[in-house]
Amino acid sequence: MPTLSAPLWKYVLILLAVMSAFLFVLMAADKGKARRGAWRVSEKTLFVFALLGGAVGGTAGMFVFRHKTKHLQFRLFFPLLAAAQLALCAWLYFKK
Numbered sequence: 577m578p579t580l581s582a583p584l585w586k587y588v589l590i591l592l593a594v595m596s597a598f599l600f601v602l603m604a605a606d607k608g609k610a611r612r613g614a615w616r617v618s619e620k621t622l623f624v625f626a627l628l629g630g631a632v633g634g635t636a637g638m639f640v641f642r643h644k645t646k647h648l649q650f651r652l653f654f655p656l657l658a659a660a661q662l663a664l665c666a667w668l669y670f671k672k
Contacts, residue, residue: 596633
């Protein structure tokens, strides 16, 4: 079985960074669409990308763009999931 050339936490951190950047941009795009009254990104899609590692970016986008801040499920779920994802990365880093 091939071994990873870098510690697992680095791969997880890269995944979190890429997905967070993507969800941050997606939140900005959805906010713009909301202002124009255009077709919107579904809430389900936003949650899926948060679950796939983008919760940090989703949380940042929520507050930077003041988007979805009135929805309790976003205000609670995104920050809690972001903390869990960062905790996983930290656990992998400190795990011996």
